[in-house]
Amino acid sequence: MSTGNMNLTLKVWRQKNNNTKGALVDYKLSGISPDMSFLEMFDVLNEDLINKGEEPVVFDHDCREGICGMCSMFINGRPHGPKDLVTTCQLHMRSFNDGDTIVVEPWRAAAFPVVKDLTVDRSAFDRVIAAGGFISVNTGNAQDANNLPIPKMQADAAFEAAACIGCGACVATCKNASAMLFVSAKISQLALLPQGQPERYRRVQSMVAQMDAEGFGNCTNTGACEAECPKGISLENIARMNRDFATSKFISEETV
Amino acid sequence: MSGFGNAFSSSIGKKFIMGITGLFLILFLIVHCFINALIFINDGGLTFNIGAHFMATNWLIRAGEVVLFIGLLVHIFQALRLTLQNQKARPVKYAVNDGKANSKWYSRSMGLLGTLLLIFLVVHLKDFWVVSRFTGIPTVDANGHEDLYAVMREKFQDPVRVAVYILAMFSLCYHLLHGFASAFQTLGWNHSKYNGIIKGLGVWYSIIISILFAAMPIAVYAGLIN
Ligand code: HEM
Ligand code: SF4
Numbered sequence: 206m207s208t209g210n211m212n213l214t215l216k217v218w219r220q221k222n223n224n225t226k227g228a229l230v231d232y233k234l235s236g237i238s239p240d241m242s243f244l245e246m247f248d249v250l251n252e253d254l255i256n257k258g259e260e261p262v263v264f265d266h267d268c269r270e271g272i273c274g275m276c277s278m279f280i281n282g283r284p285h286g287p288k289d290l291v292t293t294c295q296l297h298m299r300s301f302n303d304g305d306t307i308v309v310e311p312w313r314a315a316a317f318p319v320v321k322d323l324t325v326d327r328s329a330f331d332r333v334i335a336a337g338g339f340i341s342v343n344t345g346n347a348q349d350a351n352n353l354p355i356p357k358m359q360a361d362a363a364f365e366a367a368a369c370i371g372c373g374a375c376v377a378t379c380k381n382a383s384a385m386l387f388v389s390a391k392i393s394q395l396a397l398l399p400q401g402q403p404e405r406y407r408r409v410q411s412m413v414a415q416m417d418a419e420g421f422g423n424c425t426n427t428g429a430c431e432a433e434c435p436k437g438i439s440l441e442n443i444a445r446m447n448r449d450f451a452t453s454k455f456i457s458e459e460t461v
Numbered sequence: 462m463s464g465f466g467n468a469f470s471s472s473i474g475k476k477f478i479m480g481i482t483g484l485f486l487i488l489f490l491i492v493h494c495f496i497n498a499l500i501f502i503n504d505g506g507l508t509f510n511i512g513a514h515f516m517a518t519n520w521l522i523r524a525g526e527v528v529l530f531i532g533l534l535v536h537i538f539q540a541l542r543l544t545l546q547n548q549k550a551r552p553v554k555y556a557v558n559d560g561k562a563n564s565k566w567y568s569r570s571m572g573l574l575g576t577l578l579l580i581f582l583v584v585h586l587k588d589f590w591v592v593s594r595f596t597g598i599p600t601v602d603a604n605g606h607e608d609l610y611a612v613m614r615e616k617f618q619d620p621v622r623v624a625v626y627i628l629a630m631f632s633l634c635y636h637l638l639h640g641f642a643s644a645f646q647t648l649g650w651n652h653s654k655y656n657g658i659i660k661g662l663g664v665w666y667s668i669i670i671s672i673l674f675a676a677m678p679i680a681v682y683a684g685l686i687n
């Protein structure tokens with residue numbers, strides 16, 4: 206790993222588990238390269254800590270290329286740090302200055318309990334998906350794709366909604382810890398396509414009910430989620446979900 | 462309500478109620494502002510008092526008044542419920558949270574702005590509504606109508622009251638700068654062809670209505686109207 210010349214003070218949230226209280230702990234780091242990613246900088250910190258016989262900082266990560274959504278870090282008051290449209294693993298130390306103090310906290314939401322240090326449990330998202338974020342397909346041959354014409358605009362909007370990586374930055378940044386952007390993306394990617402139609406109005410009712418049961422907050426339309434989403438998921442999806450929800454409750458005869 | 466399931470108790474349903482009552486209050490303010498703006502005719506309040514008399518005696522308006530109070534109370538009650546729930550959704554706060562990086566301060570302060578409005582409303586209802594409906598307006602004008610205009614002129618001689626009214630109109634302006642477009646988004650009325658119109662209309666509405674309302678106490682206090 207290349208060495209560099211940045212000196213940093215980190216204030217990192219350390220918490221043993223969900224039953225204990227956590228606190229910010231100061232760490233001094235030197236010789237950080239501006240070309241490192243934020244996670245590589247944490248690797249250096251952890252190496253230091255291990256060498257000193259201390260417990261390394263536990264943080265989530267997997268792909269380190271912006272597609273898995275695991276790298277949840279709330280950096281200087283923003284999810285995934287100061288850059289727009291990137292995850293923490295795509296954030297480079299050149300986005301900071303030598304001598305900076307950087308505060309790193311876990312996502313904070315009742316629905317995302319801290320597991321340890323910076324790692325939170327996002328299985329609430331999985332349960333929301335399991336409640337309806339799928340299509341039921343009978344086995345058999347796939348039919349000819351030309352039998353399912355989809356307008357280009359519609360296909361594009363579905364594709365854009367499907368870009369959501371389930372990172373939870375929207376929840377983390379929302380002043381109400383609301384999951385509306387995530388849930389609306391997962392609903393929209395199916396609601397916009399023909400395959401999603403048969404279960405469209407069941408889906409929105411079930412997924413919204415699960416979202417509420419998980420203890421996420423309500424939406425105030427501040428737009429913080431859209432601004433912080435690494436995949437640029439649009440607020441239009443929330444409006445579409447609200448519209449589908451109204452249709453499902455007041456027009457569709459099927460109540461879930 | 463069988464058949465509607467949790468239509469109004471779910472998170473989205475609660476916001477529907479917020480949005481509908483909010484838009485209803487926005488419509489009400491247009492009527493309210495129009496009638497009040499009659500003072501700018503500057504005819505010693507004769508026209509204004511005709512308007513006020515009509516508002517006080519027309520049965521449809523009186524029925525509307527009941528709906529208005531219900532709407533307002535539901536809006537406030539729902540705001541309180543949502544705010545409490547939202548606070549519960551984040552029990553541990555961030556040590557550092559850079560809200561201004563991703564959203565407008567007034568969109569994050571709807572509860573605060575609403576509370577300022579609520580305090581103002583108590584003062585305002587005591588100033589005018591209680592007087593015209595209960596304790597009685599002491600004098601009549603040349604047309605023989607209750608002289609609400611005179612009551613207003615007397616109230617707005619007090620600089621503290623004028624300041625409270627102006628401050629409240631700042632709160633209203635910011636509450637609606639976010640609330641107007643937000644209500645449309647809540648109700649799912651988001652459409653690429655209309656979004657610009659809704660946003661623009663929201664900004665113009667908020668600014669114009671707040672300035673018009675604020676101009677009333679200012680004009681009376683400054684002696685521009687007599
Ligand atoms: C004449 C007075 C008022 C008008 C015209 C008005 C209008 C609105 C509108 C249009 C919204 C947006 C609804 C949405 O996003 O769906 C809103 C939201 C809100 N209002 Fe009001 N309002 C008024 C008074 C009040 C009062 C007195 C309070 C509180 C005591 C209040 C508290 C709130 C809160 C907290 C929200 C945000 C709810 C959320 O999105 O989480 N408002 N208001
Ligand atoms: S909507 Fe954006 S911020 Fe929210 S989980 Fe999906 S990718 Fe992450």
Ligand code: FES
Pocket residue numbers: 265266267268269270271272273274275276292293294295
């Ligand atoms: S580690 Fe996979 S998105 Fe960052």
